[in-house]
Amino acid sequence: MDTIRLYFRSMKMLLRSHLQYPASFILQLCSQAVMLGGELLAVLLIIDRFDSLNQWSGGDLLFFFGVMSVTFYIMECFARGVTSFGPLVQKGTLDIFLLRPRGVLTQVICYQLDPRRLTAILVGVAAMVMGGRQSNVTWTALKALALAEAIVFGGLVVLGLFFIEAMFSVRSVKSIEVVNALTYGGRSACQYPIDIYPEPLKILFTAVAPFALTIHLPVSYILGKNLFGWPDAAAFLCPLAGGAFFLIMYVLLQFALRYYRSTGS
Amino acid sequence: MPYIHVEQLNKTFVLRKRREKGRLFREKTLVHALNDVSFDIGRGELVGYIGPNGAGKSTTVKILSGILTPESGDVTVGGMVPWKERKNHVRRIGVVFGQRMQLWWDVPILDSFNLLRDIYRIPEQDYQKRLRELTDALELGDLLRTPLRLMSLGQRMRSELCGSLLHRPEILFLDEPTIGLDAVSKLALRDFLRQENRQNGTTILLTTHDMEDIAALCPRVMVLGHGKKLYDGALPELLSRYDTLRVMTVRYGMDTPLPELPECCRAERDGDGYKITYAPAEIPTAQLLHILQAAGDIRELTAQPQNVDHLIAAMYRELDL
Amino acid sequence: MIKSYFSAFRMRWKMETQYRGAALGGILCQIFFGLILVALYRALYAGRPQTLPLSAVVSYVWIQQCCFRIVTSAESGILDSVMTGQIAYELCRPLNLYGYYFVRDMAYKIVGCGMRAFPMLVFAILLPEGWGISAPASLPGFVLMLLALFLGLLCACALDNICMAATMKTLDNRGVASMLNLLALSLSGNILPLTLFPDSWQKVITLLPYAQMLDAPIRLYTGEWAVAAAPRVLLVQGVWAVLLIAFGAFLWRQNLRRVIVQGG
Missing domain, CATH: 3.30.70 (Alpha-Beta Plaits)
Known part of the structure; x- marks a missing residue:
């Protein structure tokens, strides 16, 4: 509870620090919206030209895009900080964090919360609402639960990917681009339903970075379609895999941090 | 048992050289940052810690503050092993790096202090009292609403010091606190440290290259070189040896x-x-x-x-x- | 003068070769993105084939990925030097600053691109039919594409320099720069190939400066624009290059007249 309070206090302070340069901050808020807006436009233009993709209608695609964006940018906003372990090690800021009676992870995340991403989340929500309307989704309690699960567990997968980046960045800042492929590539790829991809990509995003299980299954359920032909219960059980993925990455990151503490920089 | 007890402390770093052409693996060299270093520091002592660059001073400080784990040796600080109980240990210590800021750059320092209050879980009443004490002693009262980036170097250092002492640490590690400061700021800083040491019984370990700091503040000096302790005693005695x-x-x-x-x-x-x-x-x-x-x-x-x-x-x- | 321009290239070359690991990471990343995009367009085409053949879109994607560096904005080092006031040192040097930064940016793009494009092209050629890059539509088309690529590079560097001048003016490297960067990414076809934009939009978009950087050369390569249309394409590119360079140089002269040196 106390940690969450610290989280919000930090957010408030970072906001204040951004507001020291109000014009720049507003521009950055806009640019975040424009950035995701550009991608949204791409989806809309694709729908305009191609109408549908396999079994998915235009509205479905928008909805997929919206859920993925909301999930991703919530994490980007609240937890992107973990991937900056490398620069923090270099600048020695990590030492300062270790000198405080709080978890290092908490502090690193608090240090780099990113309030600018809020507008991107809003664009994602807009896409979700638009897509839901076009696909005539009738909301039920179960569908709301599925959506919540998608966002929470999908978010945990994103966080797990961030953790991988963090581990890499402790070792060397330059190697991070490879992992970036998985994080941003995962987002780009999985804003479209998984069944359009060839086997290797399907396996990658099901068994390794399980976006298909955490986001695509529950979203298909919401849209009234069946992704893999599994029973409906799968839409509620499979997202839990995201929790497992997160836990594994969390443990690995803890090991990496212990390694840092015994080797120094 | 003395307050800080260090016995036979060893720490080795593995240095990886750049891979040379034609070699499959990078060459590794071992650097003994600390080599059987032992010392005791009593509660409330003010100790200067000197040595040339790379002698192992900051490694010692890092180990004492729980950031680094040593290879071998016993270290207890106030009955705790620093790296084993990091969170409990760091609650009692304050660290100031002369070249590294822990306060936030763009916000008024008061906001930084408030966040530190939350990080250290300092009760509100305590916090207000301590903040008043420190801002008076460090003459920061008028600067509380000023962001760090708009301050002079001396003001920044005073703010840093204030931030590191808010939680009433029992031990204060100072790493080159006077680097780059002008003469007036230096003198003021020394006065403050002396006062903090006397009034609150704060144990202070001062790492510096500025011998004037040591001469003015520390009754006891330890000299470190090549990871070994070379001298431990009063400064005048040390000087007379080489004088x-x-x-x-x-x-x-x-x-x-x-x-x-x-x-x-x-x-x-x-x-x-x-x-x-x-x-x-x-x-x-x-x-x-x-x-x-x-x-x-x-x-x-x-x-x-x-x-x-x-x-x-x-x-x-x-x-x- | 010319010598210092050469040294900008040499320095960039040294830097890039030093970070081979990063380049390799970048290549893998770009290939991964390319594969995802190709998979997406293949699936889309399977549902509803278009007049433009799939192979052209796939080639578009691969060239785009190979030359990604041309579109992204200037190396952060230059912007940083503007922000931190480092530029004060550069001002002390007997150089035409606009030219100097232009060449530095060009070195960044050419060297960075060259190192990454070659292995990626090899990969894209080795991919199975329908996944990899196809041969250029015609030999003259290929030669014209190289020419267009050079003009596109000039446009890209000129745009970067305008962006830098704006940064210098506002002393804010995040707001303005990121906004312009986004504009570049969408309008250069990086998010969605411009050839897949609605046909009516394309009439306008292909005339904008952003389309000159990569879109025009790629279309000459895939043959979407016939060799016969090449003079018009190259003319548009050339006009933009001249206009953008002139505008950028003008902005720089303005800026330097009232030198603001930040920091210090």
Whole structure:
């Protein structure tokens, strides 16, 4: 509870620090919206030209895009900080964090919360609402639960990917681009339903970075379609895999941090 | 049991060299940052910790503050092993790095302090009282609403110090706190540290290259070189060991030639006077003075010990550091 | 003068070769993105084939990925030097600053691109039919594409320099720069190939400066623009290059007249 309070206090302070340069901050808020807006436009233009993709209608695609964006940018906003372990090690800021009676992870995340991403989340929500309307989704309690699960567990997968980046960045800042492929590539790829991809990509995003299980299954359920032909219960059980993925990455990151503490920089 | 107890501390770093062409693996070299270092520090002591760059000073501080885990050796600080109980341990320590800021750059320092209050879970009443104490002593009252980036170096250092002391640490580690400060700020900072040490009984370990800091503040110095402890004791005693040469300048009223001096003295002309370098061990100062006085009317005479920095440099040289 | 321009290239070359690991990471990343995009367009085409053949879109994607560096904005080092006031040192040097930064940016793009494009092209050629890059539509088309690529590079560097001048003016490297960067990414076809934009939009978009950087050369390569249309394409590119360079140089002269040196 106390940690969450610290989280919000930090957010408030970072906001204040951004507001020291109000014009720049507003521009950055806009640019975040424009950035995701550009991608949204791409989806809309694709729908305009191609109408549908396999079994998915235009509205479905928008909805997929919206859920993925909301999930991703919530994490980007609240937890992107973990991937900056490398620069923090270099600048020695990590030492300062270790000198405080709080978890290092908490502090690193608090240090780099990113309030600018809020507008991107809003664009994602807009896409979700638009897509839901076009696909005539009738909301039920179960569908709301599925959506919540998608966002929470999908978010945990994103966080797990961030953790991988963090581990890499402790070792060397330059190697991070490879992992970036998985994080941003995962987002780009999985804003479209998984069944359009060839086997290797399907396996990658099901068994390794399980976006298909955490986001695509529950979203298909919401849209009234069946992704893999599994029973409906799968839409509620499979997202839990995201929790497992997160836990594994969390443990690995803890090991990496212990390694840092015994080797120094 | 002394407050800080360090025994046979060892820490080795593996340095990876750049891979050379034609080699499959990078060469590794081991660097012994600390080599069987032992010392005890009592509660409320003010200890200076000196040594050339790379001697292992910051490694020691990092281990004492729980950031690094050593290979072997016993360390207890107030009954705790720092790296085993990091969170509990760091609650009691404060660290100031001269070249590294822990406060946030763009926001008023008061906001930074408030966040530190939350991080250290300082009760509100305590916090307000302590903040008032510190802002008074450090003259930060008018600056609380100023962001760090708009402050002078001296103001920044005072703010950092305030931030590190808010949670009333029992031990304060200072790493080159006076680096880059002007003379006035330095003196003020030293006064503050002395006061903090006396009033609150804060144990202070001061790492620095500025010998004036040590001379002014620390009754006890430890010298580290190549990962080994070379000296532990009072500064004057250390200096007297290496203080082999002294300089005396003398100027006579009229054009009096310099008298015949014993062989162990070296004299050179310095403006319209003479500069004499001698070793008190070979010729007592009083005897030299006597010879000089006998030669004629002395208009001006100054005797000065060699600069402290020179002495330390001489010492490092002698110890081949 | 010319010598200092050469040294900008040499320095960039040294830097890039030093970070081979990063380049390799970048290549893998770009290939991964390329594969995802190709998979997406293949699936889309399977549902509803278009007049433009799939192979052209796939080639578009691969060239785009290979030359990604051309579109992204200037190396952060230059912007940083503007922000931190480092530029004060550069001002002390007997150089035409606009030219100097232009060449530095060009070195960044050419060297960075060259190192990454070659292995990626090899990969894209080795991919199975329908996944990899196809041969250029015609030999003259290929030669014209190289020419267009050079003009596109000039446009890209000129745009970067305008962006830098704006940064210098506002002393804010995040707001303005990121906004312009986004504009570049969408309008240069990086998010969605411009050839897949609605046909009516394309009439306008292909005339904008952003389309000159990569879109025009790629279309000459895939043959979407016939050799016969090449003079018009190259003319549009050339006009933009001249206009953008002139505008950028003008902005720089303005800026330098009232030198603001930040920091210090």
